[in-house]
Amino acid sequence: MDEKLSLNYRTALPDALRVLLEDYPRTGWTQDAGYNGLIQFWLERHMMFRDLLARLNSLCEHRLGKEIAPEIFASNLAQYGSLLVSELHGHHTIEDHHYFPVLVSKDHRLAQGFELLDSDHHLLDAHLQGFVDQAKTVLSQRAEHTNPIAAFHETVERLSDKLDRHLIDEEELVVPVLLKYGALGL
Template sequence: MTDTTDPNLALERRTGLPDALRVLLEEYPRAGWEDDPGYQGLIAFWLDRHMMFRRLTEAMREASEARLDGTSEPERYAAAMSRYGSMLVSQLHGHHQIEDMHYFPVLSGKDARIASGFELLDKDHHALDGHIARFTETANAAIRASDGQTLPGLAKDATGAFHEEIARFETFLDRHLLDEEELVVPVILKYGASGL
């Protein structure tokens, strides 16, 4: 059983799942997921949600880069950040809530060897709440600074701060998503999606 209180397993420090939690991944490596008959349905849908989160963060980072380069208008940038940011935050919260309240409890009971992995993913969700709060705060500051009335230097500073935050957020979110995928997908492929 993996000690989920180990500080090296914190989302901000972890570089991957510990070997003890990768036992099913060895049996069901990522390269073969799409070819497995159990892939279609829940797994494909769930991975598509993860891809949406990645695309939204990428779009926001790229839009911030365009704004910093001066190739995007302030109003267009503000509208895109508001739309993408709202979608990302609301969809992430809903996704994590369903996982914490339903999927993780069911999946953790399917194989005792990886049960502590779901505790680790739950801790990630709590850590991500803090990152989401910082992301939202810096996004809102960048949106407000793009009102056309803010001095250009201050607007650029706010956009630069958000660009740094979105890059940091992407790193932590991707670490969590990768680890979650490498824990959840193999357990569903091995034991099926019953109860989910």
């Protein structure tokens, strides 16, 4: 794969992978006759991931500002962090092993796009492992120490940026395919 297409560098999908997006722009998705429960569910899952990262970001900011107690920070970090990691791993596993192969079969022009998304999942796994490792460090530190929290906060922001880029690109590939060809086989 071209390194420029890596999640570390890309700022959008290449034009060649946006062919269906031209016919099915984001602004019209919910009004399209093909919009269904699967698409709505998929987009809601993506919003949940974004929401969890926003909560973790806010949680770090409040702890760094000493606006919340260490035990509340730790409890919320454990809850939101474990939910994010477990749900994201499950989501990516289902996509890689079931959804993406079916979606590629619906429009082979987008095969490179689904390979790109699969590659993103592996890169995101590395970011998630760093997130987990730093969360463990933060949770094992004494409450007065803010440096591990500041470093973790930066990790949350990096993960949020990478995941958002991935989710946008995934939505812009998957939803138009589903709108055009339907959800048969999924």
